[in-house]
Amino acid sequence: MKRGIVVLLLVLLTAGFSFAAGNAEKEVSSEPIVLRLAETHGADYPTTQGDYEFARLVEERTNGRIKIEVYPGSQLGEERAVIEQVQFGAIDFTRVSISPLAAFAPDFNALQMPYLYRSPEHMWEVLNSPIGDEFLNSLEPSGFVGLSWFDSGARSFYNSVRPIKTVADLAGLKIRVQESALMVGLVEALGAVATPMPFGEVYSAIQTGVIDGAENNWPSYYSTSHYEVAGFYTLDEHTRVPEITIASKMSMDKLSSEDQKIIKQAAKDSMAFQIKAWADYEKVAEDAVIANGNEIYRLPDNSEFQAAMQPLYDALSPDLQKVVAKVRAVGK
Numbered sequence: 001m002k003r004g005i006v007v008l009l010l011v012l013l014t015a016g017f018s019f020a021a022g023n024a025e026k027e028v029s030s031e032p033i034v035l036r037l038a039e040t041h042g043a044d045y046p047t048t049q050g051d052y053e054f055a056r057l058v059e060e061r062t063n064g065r066i067k068i069e070v071y072p073g074s075q076l077g078e079e080r081a082v083i084e085q086v087q088f089g090a091i092d093f094t095r096v097s098i099s100p101l102a103a104f105a106p107d108f109n110a111l112q113m114p115y116l117y118r119s120p121e122h123m124w125e126v127l128n129s130p131i132g133d134e135f136l137n138s139l140e141p142s143g144f145v146g147l148s149w150f151d152s153g154a155r156s157f158y159n160s161v162r163p164i165k166t167v168a169d170l171a172g173l174k175i176r177v178q179e180s181a182l183m184v185g186l187v188e189a190l191g192a193v194a195t196p197m198p199f200g201e202v203y204s205a206i207q208t209g210v211i212d213g214a215e216n217n218w219p220s221y222y223s224t225s226h227y228e229v230a231g232f233y234t235l236d237e238h239t240r241v242p243e244i245t246i247a248s249k250m251s252m253d254k255l256s257s258e259d260q261k262i263i264k265q266a267a268k269d270s271m272a273f274q275i276k277a278w279a280d281y282e283k284v285a286e287d288a289v290i291a292n293g294n295e296i297y298r299l300p301d302n303s304e305f306q307a308a309m310q311p312l313y314d315a316l317s318p319d320l321q322k323v324v325a326k327v328r329a330v331g332k
């Protein structure tokens with residue numbers, strides 16, 4: 001009987017030891033945590049360069065414990081579909097335009113209204129103010145953690161049919177917009193026909209005449225080769241739409257609060273790198289498009305365009321009108 005108990009104890013003890021040893025081993029040789037970030041643009045594009053910088057900082061600051069793998073070129077899907085996957089944790093991070101994000105968090109429309117910012121500096125002052133942080137934090141109930149902002153210049157119209165010099169020139173043109181209700185309204189307010197479509201489908205849609213044009217900044221006009229099939233570019237600069245990096249709240253909740261802090265800080269610290277890369281690439285894109293012989297027209301004055309878009313402001317909810325007023329007051 002006594003011997004039986006001793007044997008039983010021994011068995012239990014060895015089992016306990018090997019269990020403890022197993023655990024210790026797991027901790028020592030623990031694999032890095034690998035997280036995925038989805039990006040629409042190709043590897044050389046300035047937002048993707050910003051993503052790589054973010055990933056580099058996270059890896060460095062966690063001594064390699066956390067690796068963020070960047071998937072450029074829409075490998076994980078187009079923006080809207082990617083945002084959905086981030087929402088339910090299938091993708092950990094993405095860098096997107098706030099336009100498609102506004103379908104999930106409608107308040108973001110207040111940050112992409114036409115002619116909202118007086119200048120690029122004004123936009124940065126807003127994003128770096130408590131308003132910017134309030135927007136980043138507002139995403140949590142929708143299942144996202146807002147991390148940081150990237151530059152995206154100003155968006156303007158391009159098409160394959162005719163130069164646009166006045167609002168009347170836009171009449172009846174079929175213009176692709178992002179998958180965003182606000183952008184549909186914006187194009188319709190100018191008398192054109194809005195066609196929402198994923199970014200990756202725009203080139204062939206212009207080439208085959210399904211649409212006449214689209215709207216975007218210099219870098220995207222160039223990097224997508226849209227400038228080859230839509231030769232008229234009018235610099236009306238109707239919107240400045242910030243880029244944003246978001247994390248899946250489900251993915252973040254699995255990490256320690258210390259690691260969450262490192263990730264948030266690394267994202268903020270990658271902004272300066274992207275903003276510089278943006279300025280450099282914007283110049284490269286502009287030079288290349290001009291060298292290609294495209295017809296570029298800069299609106300001498302945007303008041304006609306601005307007046308045509310006023311109904312979009314009138315249609316905003318009273319709450320968003322207040323946010324717009326706060327944005328406009330920054331730096332005044």
Ligand code: BDP
Pocket residue numbers: 040047079095096097152178198199215216217220243
């Ligand atoms: C580019 C943004 C990209 C958007 C794209 C678009 O960087 O995130 O998806 O515009 O128009 O400027 O869809």
